[in-house]
Amino acid sequence: MASINPNKAGLAVGALYGAWHLTWSLLVALGLAQPLIDFLFWIHFIKPVYVIEPFESLRAVILIVVTSGIGYLIGVVFALVWNRLHR
Numbered sequence: 611m612a613s614i615n616p617n618k619a620g621l622a623v624g625a626l627y628g629a630w631h632l633t634w635s636l637l638v639a640l641g642l643a644q645p646l647i648d649f650l651f652w653i654h655f656i657k658p659v660y661v662i663e664p665f666e667s668l669r670a671v672i673l674i675v676v677t678s679g680i681g682y683l684i685g686v687v688f689a690l691v692w693n694r695l696h697r
Contacts, residue, residue, distance in 0.1 A: 613693045620685035627681030628674050635670035638662055 637643040644662040651658040 611696045613696070614689040616686045616689035616693075619689035620682040623685030623688070624678045624680075624682035627684075628678035631674050631677045635665070635673060638670070639665040 634643065637646060647660060647662065648658045651660075
């Protein structure tokens with residue numbers, strides 16, 4: 611079985627996490643996040659209790675950078691574990 615390049619796995623997962631949170635930040639900036647979260651809770655039979663705060667660009671950048679970094683680490687660890695288990 612082929613091994614996984616830890617750096618490529620980290621970049622792939624980091625990009626995925628970053629893109630997901632970039633999308634969320636755009637929804638907040640466009641004022642679409644609150645209706646979306648309310649709908650998602652409603653279809654899961656949950657009474658919406660969370661209120662989305664106003665968009666702040668610095669906070670959005672921090673969110674995207676932190677989650678991308680966490681995604682990178684998760685991808686690297688996954689690849690290292692995978693490679694170790696499939697020797």
